[in-house]
Amino acid sequence: MTEIGSSLEFSGSLPPPRTRIFKIIVIGDSGVGKTCLTYRFCAGKFPDKTEATIGVDFRERLVDIDGERIKIQLWDTAGQERFRKSMVQHYYRNVHAIVFVYDVTNASSFQNLPSWIDECQQHALGSEVPRILVGNKCDLRDSLQVSTDTAQQFADSHSMPLFETSAKSPGGPESGPEPGPRDSDHVEAIFMTVAHKLKSQKPLVLSQPPTEAPGATVHLGRGRDRDQGPWSCSSC
Ligand SMILES: Nc1nc2c(ncn2[C@@H]2O[C@H](COP(=O)(O)OP(=O)(O)OP(=O)(O)O)[C@@H](O)[C@H]2O)c(=O)[nH]1
Numbered sequence: 001m002t003e004i005g006s007s008l009e010f011s012g013s014l015p016p017p018r019t020r021i022f023k024i025i026v027i028g029d030s031g032v033g034k035t036c037l038t039y040r041f042c043a044g045k046f047p048d049k050t051e052a053t054i055g056v057d058f059r060e061r062l063v064d065i066d067g068e069r070i071k072i073q074l075w076d077t078a079g080q081e082r083f084r085k086s087m088v089q090h091y092y093r094n095v096h097a098i099v100f101v102y103d104v105t106n107a108s109s110f111q112n113l114p115s116w117i118d119e120c121q122q123h124a125l126g127s128e129v130p131r132i133l134v135g136n137k138c139d140l141r142d143s144l145q146v147s148t149d150t151a152q153q154f155a156d157s158h159s160m161p162l163f164e165t166s167a168k169s170p171g172g173p174e175s176g177p178e179p180g181p182r183d184s185d186h187v188e189a190i191f192m193t194v195a196h197k198l199k200s201q202k203p204l205v206l207s208q209p210p211t212e213a214p215g216a217t218v219h220l221g222r223g224r225d226r227d228q229g230p231w232s233c234s235s236c
Pocket residue numbers: 028029030031032033034035036037050051052053054077078079080136137138139140165166167168169
């Protein structure tokens with residue numbers, strides 16, 4: 001993965017390419033770490049402090065996948081019912097992918113996943129919308145309440161890939177809050193996997209001209225074909 005700058009130049013009269021936007025909603029119980037995961041991906045670090053999300057927060061990151069600039073737009077939704085009510089219709093409009101999050105140290109956040117899946121179905125998000133399951137807080141090994149096997153069975157029964165990770169130590173329990181040079185960052189891999197999946201699908205409707213100041217831009221090489229079956233899986 002190579003960081004590249006934002007100094008793309010366009011010559012002659014060719015119009016600049018449009019930047020596609022992938023809208024990915026992140027949902028799950030309050031406190032599972034949705035804000036921390038999205039912040040980790042977009043800002044590259046674990047937030048110093050978080051508060052319960054009210055309504056929705058947006059985080060964006062411009063990435064380069066196989067030579068195409070793509071804006072990954074993460075919608076960090078409120079887990080608390082009282083903070084969702086007024087916004088819920090907006091979450092589900094023009095969604096390209098769904099990330100369901102539970103906390104591996106909190107069994108009820110796992111048991112509540114069917115109600116989050118139901119909510120998606122009620123808002124007409126069918127099985128054609130890619131979805132993944134993320135078990136967060138893997139760094140808290142001693143407090144584990146949801147085993148990988150149990151989570152994998154649930155993921156399989158809903159045709160979702162499962163990822164287990166930690167927004168705090170994304171390179172694994174031994175790594176620190178900032179990924180070191182040899183840590184593989186699972187949070188990075190999770191969202192980039194979703195973006196690869198979306199890019200491999202037919203062209204999406206949402207796009208915008210490349211006028212915005214980009215965030216971090218990441219270049220990825222061509223991944224393996226993710227159209228075959230469960231499209232990727234990793235664990236911490
Ligand atoms: N140990 C550990 N703590 C985490 C991790 N991710 C989040 N937390 C902590 O869990 C708490 C809740 O994190 P948030 O990201 O705010 O949770 P949320 O799902 O966005 O919550 P709502 O906004 O209420 O829906 C915070 O105290 C975080 O510091 C993780 O990977 N490991």
